[in-house]
Structure formats: structure tokens, C-alpha cells
């Protein structure tokens with residue numbers, strides 16, 4: 098059974114759900130959140146005796162911490178609570194939670210205690226959740242740095258403190274959790290940019306709420322369940338024509354390696370035939386390592402296939418621009434990558450032509466390319482990756498894959514997804530070329546556009562994860578090693594599909 102995709106809500110969405118659900122919620126949401134956190138903590142401390150430390154903040158995230166502390170106290174476990182705020186200023190629910198903690202016999206310390214000789218069984222961060230409003234400094238920053246240095250499991254409640262739940266940015270300093278229990282639904286900041294580095298293992302506790310019934314989810318995780326129906330077993334009576342022609346165009350002088358990498362990935366991802374159009378007049382006429390590839394002068398390749406992926410190693414000269422204009426004027430589904438995106442960023446005529454096309458367009462920028470397309474700085478893109486992806490999709494009326502940790506997919510109609518597969522081994526030259534080749538291959542096999550995008554992005558990361566698991570990476574993982582791993586995964590998934 099493929100795991101279903103989970104919904105993702107921004108902070109505004111979570112607030113809407115909380116506000117709608119709160120009045121009738123029995124037991125109250127904070128009781129559920131604190132209890133769910135305690136249940137998770139028990140799992141983490143299964144073979145760790147001794148006391149746990151819970152650091153509570155001045156808002157409702159701290160309230161969850163007090164509920165959690167009460168459960169452990171009532172279960173007879175030693176629990177130490179640090180809280181440096183003013184209990185009179187706690188918001189309503191958190192105040193009730195603190196009172197219940199006090200009434201159960203609990204005490205709070207106004208500063209972090211030093212660790213017992215045997216160490217803490219677990220350290221819990223209940224400082225800030227979705228209510229973080231500004232960079233953390235002063236005492237809370239000191240606390241977070243001290244907690245991060247402790248050699249024990251560290252659990253965050255809802256969101257690691259200091260991490261922006263919408264963007265994954267660290268505001269000042271952030272708690273580095275080994276485990277995060279997040280409530281109601283996933284948030285984008287947990288899944289992209291610096292989020293995954295701070296969350297550790299991420300668990301969603303829905304608090305018995307059906308979020309979607311309060312507010313339809315704006316975003317979703319990329320999971321094989323969303324494109325798994327494309328993995329039908331091939332019929333015995335098949336031929337290469339059934340699996341389409343993938344077309345990849347690029348390869349200016351000195352840059353032929355990029356489209357060849359894309360082409361090799363397209364072959365391994367099952368395209369019937371793969372054409373690689375190369376701009377360099379002195380380009381090789383055959384890839385001797387991969388002689389299945391059909392190398393062509395770039396213009397000749399334009400007339401082939403159902404979809405064209407253009408950009409890897411394309412260069413930015415006039416010949417490249419003319420080729421890109423012809424590709425955009427074609428009726429093919431288009432994937433624009435690398436230099437095709439750089440050319441697009443400085444050519445308003447091309448941008449106009451793109452928005453008037455009928456056939457779909459996929460843009461696959463990394464943050465620097467996205468910045469050129471939006472006339473912004475890469476840091477501004479990274480500061481809010483979701484926002485940037487949505488803007489790009491709207492500006493170019495295109496499907497967008499904004500690459501990077503937690504790749505974002507934005508569709509032209511405003512729907513979006515975040516991919517969770519992949520690892521730092523992918524921070525290497527040529528990885529983007531492989532993604533482009535995967536897209537070309539799935540489109541050639543006539544996967545619907547959205548399935549092809551999700552499939553290519555997920556497979557790209559999952560293949561790197563497979564290599565990582567075998568010790569091939571993260572250091573030194575090569576883009577040319579990915580296609581064989583992609584092939585293995587696709588065949589595994591087809592084999593699984595046969596059981597249904």
C-alpha cells in the first residue's frame with residue numbers, strides 16, 4: 098500500500114482551523130496537544146531512565162509543555178520545567194495549563210538547570226511554535242544554544258523554536274530537534290529550506306481534527322500515491338513506440354555533458370527513444386558510453402517527440418535564443434531548465450509567448466535562476482520559497498519546480514506541493530540535468546503533466562536516497578550514478594503495482 102499524501106497548511110490556515118474547532122473541542126485542543134506530545138516522548142525515552150526537562154515559552158506552545166509535564170508528573174516520572182516568563186501574562190489556555198500543572202504539585206524554575214550527572218532522558222522545546230514573530234535573542238537564544246548542546250534526544254513541540262513555520266527560515270537561532278511532534282497538519286517551513294535540518298524525525302498529530310473539513314488544504318506532500326497509478330505493468334505485446342520519444346536540447350560548445358546526462362536519465366526512466374539535440378557544431382555524433390542515445394544537430398531534434406526539454410548546457414548566445422524561441426512556438430509540452438530559464442529572464446517577448454501557449458510548460462529553476470526570473474536576489478527567493486514558486490507559476494502561467502531542500506512544486510492554478518525525498522548528496526553538478534531527463538522521459542511515456550512532474554521530482558530524490566543508503570553519498574555522489582537507481586526504483590514500483 099502506498100502511503101497517502103499528507104496535507105500542508107500555512108500558519109494562517111492552521112489558525113483558521115484552530116479558531117473553528119476550538120469552541121466545541123472536548124477535551125480542549127491544548128490538552129490533546131500536550132497529551133499527544135507526552136505519548137511521543139514516552140516512545141523516545143523507552144530505554145532512557147531519569148528526568149526530562151521541558152522548557153516552556155510565554156505563549157500557547159508553552160501551554161502544551163505544561164500539559165505534557167503534568168502527564169509525566171502524574172505518571173510518577175521526574176520532570177523539570179523551566180519557564181522564565183510571567184505566569185500572569187500567559188494567554189488563557191496556557192494559563193489554565195500552568196494552573197493545572199501547579200495544582201498537580203508541579204514547580205517551575207526561572208532558569209535552565211544544569212543537567213543531572215546521568216544526563217536528561219529527554220529535552221523538550223515548548224518555547225515557541227507557530228506564534229514566533231521575530232528573531233529570537235537574549236535569554237531565549239541562550240537557552241536554545243544551551244539546549245542544542247545537550248547530548249540527549251531533543252523534542253520540539255509543534256515547531257522547532259526559532260524556525261519560521263511558513264518559510265523554514267531560522268529567525269535568530271533555532272532549536273535543533275531530533276524529533277518534532279507537529280499538530281493538526283504539516284506546515285511548509287518544516288519541510289523546506291532549513292526546516293528538515295531542525296525537525297529531525299517529524300510526526301504529525303492531528304488532534305482528532307479533520308483539518309480538511311474546516312479548510313481545504315492548500316498544499317500537499319509529494320508521495321508516490323499521487324502518481325503511482327502510472328506504474329502499470331507493461332503489456333507483453335509492446336514495442337518502443339508505446340513509450341514515446343524524449344527530446345532534450347542543449348549542449349553549446351563546451352557544454353555537451355549536460356544534455357547527455359539528461360539523455361541518459363531519460364533512457365533509464367523508460368523512454369522508448371531519446372533524441373539529444375546539440376548546439377555545438379563540433380559535438381560528438383554518438384555517445385560511445387550510451388550509444389542508444391540519438392544525437393542530432395539541435396534544430397533537427399525540435400521536430401521529434403511529444404515533449405521537448407530544453408536548456409541543459411544551452412548557453413545564452415543568439416543561436417541558443419533562436420532555438421528557444423522555436424521551441425516555445427512549437428506545439429510540444431515544454432520543460433525549460435538552466436540556460437533556457439536564464440534566457441527567459443531577460444527576454445520579455447519570450448515570456449509573453451510562453452503565457453500564450455496552449456501546451457503546458459514546466460520551469461525547473463534553482464534559487465539563483467528563480468531570482469533572475471523574478472528580478473530578485475537568491476536570498477529573497479529563499480526567504481520565502483513557497484511564495485516565490487507561486488509567483489513564478491503565475492507570472493509565466495507555468496508549472497514550476499523550485500529546486501533545493503524541500504523542492505516546491507507550484508501549479509499555474511495556485512495549488513502547490515512539497516517534495517521530501519532527497520539528500521545533500523544531490524548538491525553536485527549535473528543533478529538538475531538528471532531531473533530534466535526524468536521529466537522528458539515520463540512526458541514521453543505520456544504521463545499526464547502533473548503526474549510527470551511529481552513522479553520526476555520524487556524519483557530524483559528517492560534515487561539519491563537509495564544511493565545514500567548504500568553508502569554512495571552524500572560525499573561524492575555523482576549525477577551520472579542516479580539514473581541506474583531511478584531505473585531500480587521504477588521497476589520496484591511496477592512490481593508492487595502488479596500485486597493490486
Ligand SMILES: NC(=O)C1=CN([C@@H]2O[C@H](COP(=O)(O)OP(=O)(O)OC[C@H]3O[C@@H](n4cnc5c(N)ncnc54)[C@H](O)[C@@H]3O)[C@@H](O)[C@H]2O)[C@@H](O)CC1
Pocket residue numbers: 115119126127128130131154155156157158159160161188190224225226227228229230231232233234237254255256280
Ligand atoms: N490556541 C490553541 O488552543 C492551541 C495552540 N497550540 C499551541 O500553541 C502554539 C501557538 O501559540 P501562540 O499563538 O501563543 O504562539 P507561541 O506560543 O508560538 O508564541 C507566542 C508568544 O511568544 C512571544 N514571542 C513571539 N516571538 C518571540 C520572540 N522572538 N522572542 C520572544 N518572544 C516571542 C509572543 O509575544 C507570544 O507571547 C502552537 O504552536 C501550538 O504549540 C496547540 O496547543 C493546539 C491548540
Ligand SMILES: [K+]
Pocket residue numbers: 158222223224225226253254255256257258
Ligand atoms: K517549539
